[in-house]
Amino acid sequence: xxxxxxxxxxxxxxxxxxxxxxxxxxxxxxxxxxxxxxxxxxxxxxxxxxxxxxxxxxxxxxxxxxxxxxxxxxxxxxxxxxxxxxxxxxxxxxxxxxxxxxxxxxxxxxxxxxxxxxxxxxxxxxxxxxxxxxxxxxxxxx
Ligand code: FES
Numbered sequence: 048x049x050x051x052x053x054x055x056x057x058x059x060x061x062x063x064x065x066x067x068x069x070x071x072x073x074x075x076x077x078x079x080x081x082x083x084x085x086x087x088x089x090x091x092x093x094x095x096x097x098x099x100x101x102x103x104x105x106x107x108x109x110x111x112x113x114x115x116x117x118x119x120x121x122x123x124x125x126x127x128x129x130x131x132x133x134x135x136x137x138x139x140x141x142x143x144x145x146x147x148x149x150x151x152x153x154x155x156x157x158x159x160x161x162x163x164x165x166x167x168x169x170x171x172x173x174x175x176x177x178x179x180x181x182x183x184x185x186x187x188x189x
Contacts, residue, residue, distance in 0.1 A: 076135060079135065079136070080134075080135060083136070090111060090187070091110075091185050091186065091187030091188070092108065092109075092110050092185060092187075093183050093184070094106075094108055094117050094184050094186060095183075095184055096183060097179060097182050097183075097184060099184075100119040100123070100125050100184060101119060102119055102120065102121050102122065102123045103119065103120070103143050104119050104141070105118040105119070105140065105141025105143070105148075107140065110175070110186055110188075113130070114129075114130035114131065114138050115127050115130055115175050115186055116128050116129075116139055116141060116148065118141050118159070120159060121146065125177050125179070125184050126159070126174075127175035127177050128157075128161045128173060128174055129172055130172075132150040132152065132172075133155075133163070133168045133169070133171065133172060134150065134152070134153055134155050134166070134168035134169075135152065135153070137150050137151065137152035137153075138150075139157065139172070147159065147164070148161070148172065150166065150168065153166060153167050154166045155167055155168035157171070161173075161174060175187075175188075
């Protein structure tokens with residue numbers, strides 16, 4: 048006949064199971080932070096005409112598999128960055144009222160140059176080249 052485990056053994060097993068289950072997302076996040084998935088921006092994409100680029104606006108568009116945030120500054124200059132936050136990869140957005148780039152996941156804030164100014168992100172956003180040709184504004188990796 049098999050011996051019935053005592054209360055301490057049962058509680059230890061529950062504790063080990065809980066620790067194993069809760070550590071999976073933490074370890075997964077750490078691994079993704081250290082070894083971010085290598086997904087290259089591919090090709091180019093027309094995002095509009097010069098007249099359509101309203102000052103102090105921003106939008107997220109897809110370039111290949113990755114989102115890109117395209118911002119028209121208050122001076123009317125178009126700029127673009129990879130839209131994945133450099134903390135854990137959430138998609139950032141432009142805040143017109145503050146003129147900065149914000150990640151709602153953990154509150155990182157980037158200035159208009161893509162540099163982190165507050166929150167957990169410590170690396171700048173990846174700059175994406177913008178090309179203006181024949182009144183067409185495009186983002187490209189070429
Ligand atoms: S993913 Fe952006 S602040 Fe954490």
